[in-house]
Amino acid sequence: xxxxxxxxxxxxxxxxxxxxxxxDLHRKIREAELPEDAETRIIERLVEEKFVDDARYARSFVNxxxxxxxxxxxxxVYELKIRNISPELYTEAINLINEDEYMAILEELLRSKKxxxxxxxxxxIFAKLLRFAxxxxxxxxxxxxTLKKILKDIDYEEDD
Numbered sequence: 587x588x589x590x591x592x593x594x595x596x597x598x599x600x601x602x603x604x605x606x607x608x609x610d611l612h613r614k615i616r617e618a619e620l621p622e623d624a625e626t627r628i629i630e631r632l633v634e635e636k637f638v639d640d641a642r643y644a645r646s647f648v649n650x651x652x653x654x655x656x657x658x659x660x661x662x663v664y665e666l667k668i669r670n671i672s673p674e675l676y677t678e679a680i681n682l683i684n685e686d687e688y689m690a691i692l693e694e695l696l697r698s699k700k701x702x703x704x705x706x707x708x709x710x711i712f713a714k715l716l717r718f719a720x721x722x723x724x725x726x727x728x729x730x731x732t733l734k735k736i737l738k739d740i741d742y743e744e745d746d
C-alpha cells in the first residue's frame with residue numbers, strides 16, 4: 587500500500603501530464619485505498635498548488651471535445667456532469683464556444699457523413715443524419731436547420 591506522500595507525488599505527475607479534474611483525483615485516490623482524511627488533504631494541496639482546477643479543466647474539455655472530437659454541447663455537458671463539474675463552471679466553458687466555428691464543424695460533420703450514408707429515400711437519409719448528429723450531442727434545432735441547408739437536392743419532406 588502506498589503512503590500519502592507517494593500518492594500525492596504520483597497525482598502531481600498525473601496532473602502534469604494532462605488537464606485533470608477533482609473527480610479524476612478522487613477515483614485515483616480510492617484505487618490507492620487511502621483513508622478519507624488523507625484523500626481530502628491530497629486534493630486540497632493539489633488544488634492549492636494549481637495542479638488541478640475544475641474551471642480550467644472544463645474550458646479545456648469543452649475546447650478539445652468540440653474542436654477535435656466534434657461533439658455537440660449536449661454531449662459535452664453530459665460528460666462534464668458525470669465528472670461532477672459544477673453547472674456554473676460548465677456553463678461558463680460552454681459559453682466560450684465560438685458559434686460560427688461550432689456551426690461550421692456541425693455542417694462539415696454532416697456533409698462528410700452524408701457522403702457515406704445510404705438510404706431508401708430522402709427521408710431515410712435525413713433521419714439517419716439526424717440520429718448521427720444527435721448521437722454526437724448536437725441540438726436538434728441546429729441539426730435540422732443544417733440538414734435543410736445541405737440536403738437541398740434531396741426530397742426529405744413528406745408528401746402532402
